[in-house]
Amino acid sequence: MSVTIKSQHEIELMREAGRILSIVHDEMAKIIRPGISTMDINRRGEEVIRSFGCIPSFLNYNGFPAAICVSLNETVVHGIPDKKRILQEGDIVSLDAGVIYKGYHSDAARTHPVGVIAEEDQKLIDVTKQSFFEGIKMAKAGNHLFDISKAIQDYAESFGFSVVREMVGHGIGTKLHEEPQVPNFKPIGRGMKLRPGMTLAIEPMINKGKKEIWLLDDDWTCVTKDSQNSAHYENTVLITDGEPELFSYNKDLA
Numbered sequence: 001m002s003v004t005i006k007s008q009h010e011i012e013l014m015r016e017a018g019r020i021l022s023i024v025h026d027e028m029a030k031i032i033r034p035g036i037s038t039m040d041i042n043r044r045g046e047e048v049i050r051s052f053g054c055i056p057s058f059l060n061y062n063g064f065p066a067a068i069c070v071s072l073n074e075t076v077v078h079g080i081p082d083k084k085r086i087l088q089e090g091d092i093v094s095l096d097a098g099v100i101y102k103g104y105h106s107d108a109a110r111t112h113p114v115g116v117i118a119e120e121d122q123k124l125i126d127v128t129k130q131s132f133f134e135g136i137k138m139a140k141a142g143n144h145l146f147d148i149s150k151a152i153q154d155y156a157e158s159f160g161f162s163v164v165r166e167m168v169g170h171g172i173g174t175k176l177h178e179e180p181q182v183p184n185f186k187p188i189g190r191g192m193k194l195r196p197g198m199t200l201a202i203e204p205m206i207n208k209g210k211k212e213i214w215l216l217d218d219d220w221t222c223v224t225k226d227s228q229n230s231a232h233y234e235n236t237v238l239i240t241d242g243e244p245e246l247f248s249y250n251k252d253l254a
Contacts, residue, residue: 003171003179005197010104010173011238014199017054017106018236018247021099024048025110026250028068028097034089034115038070041095042081049099057098057105057176064220069096069109076205076213076222076230077109077167089115092125094232098176105176107201108248109234120208121229124161128206128231131155131184135202139237139244145180145191152204153185162211164230167222169203172236194239199247203234 006014027048028041046067049056056067064078071079071094072087079094087093096109111125134155138147153163169182180192184204207213209228216223224230238245 003192003198004173005195006173006199006238011197013102013104014106014173014236014238015247017099017101017104018108019250020049020052020054020101021097021106021108021236021248022250024097024099025095025108028095029110029112032087032093032112032114034087036087037081037083038072038079038085038087038093039081039083041070041093042066042068045095045097049097052099052101055100057100057107058096061176067097069094071096071230071232073229074224074227076164076207076224077232078220078222080218080220087114090117092117092121092229092231094230096232096234103174105172105174106236106248107172107176107234108236109203109232111231111233123159124206124208124229124231127156127159127161128204129233131204131206132202132233132235135204136237136244136246139194139200139202139239141194141196141239141241143194145182145194146186146189148202149183149191150186156204156206162207162209164205164207164211164213166213167205169201169234172199172201196239196241198239200237200239201234202237203232205230205232
């Protein structure tokens with residue numbers, strides 16, 4: 001397994017990619033309301049990405065047809081934007097986006113309420129986000145990769161939610177997906193030891209119901225098998241000698 005350790009120059013480029021991506025997410029969040037389409041969100045996201053001179057990481061990636069993955073309700077990840085798919089009061093919508101800045105990627109996801117939503121759906125969103133922050137408490141040099149995984153799983157499952165197995169986080173840098181894979185559940189073993197300069201996209205995908213998912217006929221859209229809602233939260237993270245740095249997170253925006 002070849003894991004890249006980033007130089008200071010590479011870290012600076014990825015930090016800027018993450019700063020831009022946090023703004024992209026903030027701008028997309030501003031337009032979320034009942035009555036807009038998932039394509040409207042995609043257009044806004046791509047517009048903001050390109051306004052910074054960046055390239056959308058996802059557009060045409062392995063054939064994906066859009067800049068933003070827009071996933072409604074039971075869609076776990078990789079929802080394809082559609083001008084006919086209209087947001088309704090009570091929906092939840094997950095937005096996954098990436099930018100390429102001077103050859104370096106940043107990747108982040110957020111789940112948002114659409115208008116007034118059910119209390120249990122808000123809890124799902126909140127627990128999914130906090131499971132990420134529980135995970136990164138373990139994202140320190142000297143710890144092991146699966147320490148992150150275990151912390152995410154333990155927190156999410158303590159609320160009765162389930163953790164998707166098939167989709168995992170990943171290394172990131174000059175490629176959108178690099179080694180290592182970062183599960184959101186604890187596999188057998190401990191995983192590799194974390195080292196300063198590693199950059200990871202850590203991304204809990206948490207289901208309200210059971211953990212099983214389907215892949216739809218478009219070969220992209222992943223949905224929960226029991227049609228219960230799912231939430232997604234992700235940031236690009238730098239491992240350091242001390243606390244991890246979140247490239248794609250601005251506490252004033254997120």
